[in-house]
Amino acid sequence: MLSEYFSPEIANKLDCFINIQEIRIRLNQNITVLDALGLNELDEKTGKQEILNIFSSLCNFSVYAKQQEIKSGFITLPEGHRVGICGRCVVENGELKNISNITSLNIRIAREFLDCSKKIYNGINENIDHTVIISPPNCGKTTYLRDLTRLLSNSGKNVTVVDERGEIAPFAEENKFDLGKNTDVLQYCPKDKGLMLVLRTMNPEIIVTDEIGTNNDAEAVSEITKSGVTMITSFHGSSIEDFKERFPKWNEFKYAVFLNKQKEVDRIICLR
Amino acid sequence: MLKITGALFIIVATSMWGINVYRDLKLKAEITNGCIKAIFALKENIRFSMENLYQSIALCVKSSGRAKEIFECAIEQTEKGLNPSDALKYALESNKHIGNNTRNIMLYMCSQIGTTDAEGQILMLEKCMHDLENEQTEENEIIKTKGILYQKCGIVSGILIAIILI
Numbered sequence: 001m002l003s004e005y006f007s008p009e010i011a012n013k014l015d016c017f018i019n020i021q022e023i024r025i026r027l028n029q030n031i032t033v034l035d036a037l038g039l040n041e042l043d044e045k046t047g048k049q050e051i052l053n054i055f056s057s058l059c060n061f062s063v064y065a066k067q068q069e070i071k072s073g074f075i076t077l078p079e080g081h082r083v084g085i086c087g088r089c090v091v092e093n094g095e096l097k098n099i100s101n102i103t104s105l106n107i108r109i110a111r112e113f114l115d116c117s118k119k120i121y122n123g124i125n126e127n128i129d130h131t132v133i134i135s136p137p138n139c140g141k142t143t144y145l146r147d148l149t150r151l152l153s154n155s156g157k158n159v160t161v162v163d164e165r166g167e168i169a170p171f172a173e174e175n176k177f178d179l180g181k182n183t184d185v186l187q188y189c190p191k192d193k194g195l196m197l198v199l200r201t202m203n204p205e206i207i208v209t210d211e212i213g214t215n216n217d218a219e220a221v222s223e224i225t226k227s228g229v230t231m232i233t234s235f236h237g238s239s240i241e242d243f244k245e246r247f248p249k250w251n252e253f254k255y256a257v258f259l260n261k262q263k264e265v266d267r268i269i270c271l272r
Numbered sequence: 273m274l275k276i277t278g279a280l281f282i283i284v285a286t287s288m289w290g291i292n293v294y295r296d297l298k299l300k301a302e303i304t305n306g307c308i309k310a311i312f313a314l315k316e317n318i319r320f321s322m323e324n325l326y327q328s329i330a331l332c333v334k335s336s337g338r339a340k341e342i343f344e345c346a347i348e349q350t351e352k353g354l355n356p357s358d359a360l361k362y363a364l365e366s367n368k369h370i371g372n373n374t375r376n377i378m379l380y381m382c383s384q385i386g387t388t389d390a391e392g393q394i395l396m397l398e399k400c401m402h403d404l405e406n407e408q409t410e411e412n413e414i415i416k417t418k419g420i421l422y423q424k425c426g427i428v429s430g431i432l433i434a435i436i437l438i
Contacts (some may be wrong), residue, residue: 056387061355062324064390098389 025263031110080110129254140263141234153180162194279296279434291427325356
């Protein structure tokens with residue numbers, strides 16, 4: 001439950017909103033809430049101590065236990081919601097070690113929309129092949145991936161999800177998403193290692209993972225595609241040219257699915 | 273006969289008083305020792321397992337010796353909805369046997385636990401362990417000097433009062 005992370009006053013105000021998509025908390029500013037009806041501002045300014053209390057609560061009162069995630073700039077809640085963090089970075093030997101003096105938190109709410117990826121499923125299922133979902137941030141890539149996993153899994157295929165940040169398949173009982181009856185999930189494993197691991201051990205027909213982009217990801221994707229297993233993933237980008245320019249192994253993919261700002265499937269194109 | 277019974281009663285009462293004072297001093301020192309062991313377990317858990325505080329406090333129960341009651345009370349409070357830090361504070365404040373200095377050191381630990389990265393936590397816990405070890409040394413000194421004195425005083429004063437009354 002989202003309200004358990006906030007003080008009773010703020011929690012009561014949050015209960016008035018329908019289908020919250022995002023909650024932004026900024027130092028000495030009013031809390032803003034984006035819901036189905038639009039952007040709203042709560043009459044609750046958050047001082048330094050309030051932000052620390054909320055952050056501590058989001059970390060389950062064990063900030064040290066979330067250190068690895070904090071180094072990536074966000075933490076994932078048990079319900080699958082992602083919390084982006086801004087503050088002062090502590091860098092050591094060129095590596096981000098910690099974020100302290102938190103000044104902003106951005107809570108993005110994870111939701112399940114059953115059959116939202118039906119259009120993608122119908123487009124690729126007949127000749128299923130490597131697929132990448134491309135869009136700018138906050139267009140629903142993870143939500144579409146989750147639903148596509150469910151549809152493919154329920155069609156009889158063995159699907160393995162490599163969920164590096166625990167967003168595609170959170171296990172919290174309260175908000176457990178349906179990923180289909182033939183799905184295996186490897187959580188919180190670095191993507192490149194996780195992909196190789198499941199390829200060797202889980203005998204998948206399809207591997208699903210989120211947000212590829214690094215060179216290590218590209219190498220791992222190449223290994224997967226050569227092995228005969230279908231790869232379905234997502235990429236932060238605005239266009240096909242962007243994808244081709246920034247991801248070296250773009251030509252391994254057959255289908256590219258584009259999402260627009262309205263979180264709808266804009267088009268599905270064949271790359272080869 | 274009545275005088276002798278009364279005298280015996282007085283001797284036993286004052287002796288018990290002396291023994292209880294000695295036991296209290298000993299218990300305080302044992303609780304401090306238990307807190308040191310628990311903090312050590314917490315520190316190692318944070319260093320190697322990075323489990324969240326709820327799970328770490330449960331581990332403390334096993335390692336805490338005579339301070340077990342404090343951590344069991346804290347777990348009870350977390351089950352009622354308090355966060356681990358506040359639960360520990362409540363448990364420390366409601367325990368009647370813990371020494372004041374030990375309580376203050378542990379309360380400081382509660383205010384810091386879970387709020388920083390692992391390195392910060394380990395440094396803070398090491399400082400608390402160091403302070404508790406100093407406190408334990410002082411408590412053991414008090415047991416050696418005053419503890420036995422209280423025991424003997426209890427018996428002797430009982431005998432004296434009994435003699436005067438008889």
